[in-house]
Structures are given as structure tokens and as C-alpha cells.
Amino acid sequence: MSLFKGPMRTHLNGHKDLTEHGEVVSLNPSKVSIPLFAGADTNPEILVNVGDEVKVGTKIAQFSSRFVIPVFSSVSGKVEAIEDQLHQSLKKVKHVVIASDGKFTKESNPTIDYEKASKEELVDFMMNAGIIGCGGAGFPSYVKYKFAKDVEKLIINAVECEPYITSDYKTVELHFDEMLLGIKAMQKMCEPKEVLIAIKKSHPELIQFVNEKLNGEKDIRCVSVPDVYPMGWERTLVYELTKKRYDKLPAEVGCVVNNATTAYMFGKAMTTGEPIVSRMLTVSGDGVKEPKNVEVPVGTSFHEVVEACGGYTGEDMVVCFGGPMMGGTVTTDAVSVERQNNALTVLKKQAIDEVACLRCGSCSDHCPSGLQPVRINQAAKLKDNERLGKLRVDKCIECGMCTYVCPSKIAVTENVRRAKRAYMMANAKK
Numbered sequence: 001m002s003l004f005k006g007p008m009r010t011h012l013n014g015h016k017d018l019t020e021h022g023e024v025v026s027l028n029p030s031k032v033s034i035p036l037f038a039g040a041d042t043n044p045e046i047l048v049n050v051g052d053e054v055k056v057g058t059k060i061a062q063f064s065s066r067f068v069i070p071v072f073s074s075v076s077g078k079v080e081a082i083e084d085q086l087h088q089s090l091k092k093v094k095h096v097v098i099a100s101d102g103k104f105t106k107e108s109n110p111t112i113d114y115e116k117a118s119k120e121e122l123v124d125f126m127m128n129a130g131i132i133g134c135g136g137a138g139f140p141s142y143v144k145y146k147f148a149k150d151v152e153k154l155i156i157n158a159v160e161c162e163p164y165i166t167s168d169y170k171t172v173e174l175h176f177d178e179m180l181l182g183i184k185a186m187q188k189m190c191e192p193k194e195v196l197i198a199i200k201k202s203h204p205e206l207i208q209f210v211n212e213k214l215n216g217e218k219d220i221r222c223v224s225v226p227d228v229y230p231m232g233w234e235r236t237l238v239y240e241l242t243k244k245r246y247d248k249l250p251a252e253v254g255c256v257v258n259n260a261t262t263a264y265m266f267g268k269a270m271t272t273g274e275p276i277v278s279r280m281l282t283v284s285g286d287g288v289k290e291p292k293n294v295e296v297p298v299g300t301s302f303h304e305v306v307e308a309c310g311g312y313t314g315e316d317m318v319v320c321f322g323g324p325m326m327g328g329t330v331t332t333d334a335v336s337v338e339r340q341n342n343a344l345t346v347l348k349k350q351a352i353d354e355v356a357c358l359r360c361g362s363c364s365d366h367c368p369s370g371l372q373p374v375r376i377n378q379a380a381k382l383k384d385n386e387r388l389g390k391l392r393v394d395k396c397i398e399c400g401m402c403t404y405v406c407p408s409k410i411a412v413t414e415n416v417r418r419a420k421r422a423y424m425m426a427n428a429k430k
């Protein structure tokens, strides 16, 4: 069944101006704690021991049970500990703690010439370089290309629809040539009829910049998309550019979608051999003194990142990895940056006076997945799994829109998210 796509008419205040035009600052932490986390795969092979010397780009672990996902050191120095620490998922997860020597000596990892390499060689290279979705998802990118066939469009997602986040825009602006190299290799790997770089209409300067850089490129063009939320969501973006809907994967309608920063990381790995060891992170929100984009080694603590941005503006803060709509909230800043993180959003905590549901229907009207949050909530209270299934609770993308529009200040998204978890767990036990 394909999903009904909701009305998509909400423009959010982006607050992008807080960081969009500022300088990017690089961080040089004295220590990193690199999480060994790959969702359901909890059994990585750890390739280093305490006391080992490592360089930037040394492979320190690898997940292989479901997908191949190598993990690399982000600094040069000595492995100090391999221990359980709190992770962004709020679970205890094994981390490799490395004391940096401050020299950032690089491992000599292989490079590749995409023009000479075969498609299979490029897919293997992408897998071994640990290229994952850098827009927040963290899905290993090689999987999309390994099985790609009959591809109409390769879509490079630089929409960045969440408020506050500008790290993709900055990456496009500062690293265009490496991004384009990554895109061309991706193009070779999936052989699409055309390649589209999608940017929101509200960023004409960036669109002009990309168009000028693409001048003379065949089959690669920049397209502008409406400034509504959640336009950067894969399903919405694919619909916007193809007018086709799919059930599970964009491949069903001939599309491969990758984030702009992912393309840059791939291009960089091809030319320098360096896997994803550091990344651009937008640190913004009214809870941080000096919002800015920072270049951060993977494994740097959130605390250190916020300190590099002048610290918190007060005592009581909400810290999200990602943006305020879809991002996850952490209870402490003693957790580490991962390679798929694109932002750290810090907001002042606000007292919320929730009142009873007005039955206004606004949450249903604005849901991009066409769901009915009030009915989902009722079915969840009755523990009616069959009804939750019929209401397609599994299709909630946790976009935060239903809470955002609710005049009663009800945590609608949280209720739907809980119902979705309960439904998925009940189904998994069957």
C-alpha cells in the first residue's frame, strides 16, 4: 500500500540566519569516545586493544552481521579504554576512548579513481570507507548502490528542512568540488537518467552558486523545492520530484537518494583515503551563547562542543542531536558526536500548559504521512493493536509536526511515537 501524502503546507521559521553565514570553527579535543553502535547489530569486532597507537582513519572496529559498517579513529593517539558509556540512544554502549596526541597523523588508506574503477569496485570502496547517510539516518550507503537497477533519478538531498540546521548548506558551499566528485561516482554506480541536487527555494544564493558550479555538467542539475516542512524527508522529496509514491523504498519508483554531506564524504574518501572521521555540526538554538557551525572529530563530547560555542545561556536546557522537530533528546551532554549527526540544537526549556484536546483536527490536517494522531492515541489507550495497524501507526516518521501545530500543547508526537513502539514490539513477538 502506498501512503497518502499529507498537505505539506507548513513553513517553519528556520532560524538559519543564526549560523548560515558565520565562520566554521574546528575543534581539537584532547580525548574522543567513539561509540560502537549500529542499531540492531550489537556485536562489532573490535580491532584495537588498550594501549595501541592509532592514527586518523585507523579501523578500530567493524560491524558485519547485517551490513558491513567499519568504524575508524578520528584522532591520532593512544587507545585509553574500551568501555561502556552512555550513548545518544540513552543505552549503555561500548566506546573506544582515544587520548589524542594533537597531531592528527593520518593513516594511509586507499584512494580510488572513479573514472577507472568499475561499479563493483566503487561499491566496495564505499563500503570499506564506512560511508553512511550523513543527514541523520546513518544507513550504510553502499547497500543502495549494490542493488540499484533501472534508476531514473539520483537525488542529492540538500534540502535541510529542519529549523536551525545549516551544516549541509555549508558543506555544499565549502566543499562543492569534492561533493561533485562523490556525486559523479554515485552516478556511475547507479546509472540514473538524471541527477538532481535539491535545495529549498528560500536559498537563492546557494542555488545560484550550485548552478554556476554545474555550468557545463551533463545530466546533473540543481532543482529548487518549496520551503515547507518536512520537504527534506525522503518520501516527500521523492514525491515532489517524481509525483510518484512508494511503499518501502525509493528504489520502487526508480530513485536513489543520498544526502549532500554523504556525497562530499564519499568524494573526500576517494581523493584522500580518509573515511568519515569528522563532520560539520550546526550548534544552534536559544540555549547556546554563540551558535555556529563546527568541524568536529567523531567521538567529541556534546559538552565540549557546546563549550566551544560559548556554553549554555542558562541552567535548564533541552539538548537535541539533530533539529528540534525530528531530533532525539539527551538527558546529559556527556555523550559523543556520531558520524551521522548533523546538528546539536539547544533550546531553553519552556513550561507547557497542556489542555484537553479540542478535536480541531489540526494534527491530522498537517501530518505528512496522512495519519490521524487522535485516533491512534485512542487505540493505544485501549491497547487495540489491530486498530493501530489499520491506522498505519508504523508509518509515523516522528516528524514532530503534530505537536508543533497542536493548540492544546499536547505532546501528540510523543503519544504517537509510544503507540508505534508498542505496536512494533507486539508485532515482533508474533
Ligand code: SF4
Pocket: 363, 366, 367, 368, 369, 370, 371, 373, 395, 396, 397, 398, 399, 400, 401, 402, 403, 412, 413, 416
Ligand atoms: S509525528 Fe505526527 S505529524 Fe509527524 S508523521 Fe507522526 S503522526 Fe504524522
Ligand code: SF4
Pocket: 356, 357, 358, 359, 360, 361, 362, 363, 364, 373, 374, 402, 405, 406, 407, 408, 409, 410, 412
Ligand atoms: S491538534 Fe491537538 S487539539 Fe487538535 S485534534 Fe490534534 S491533539 Fe486535539
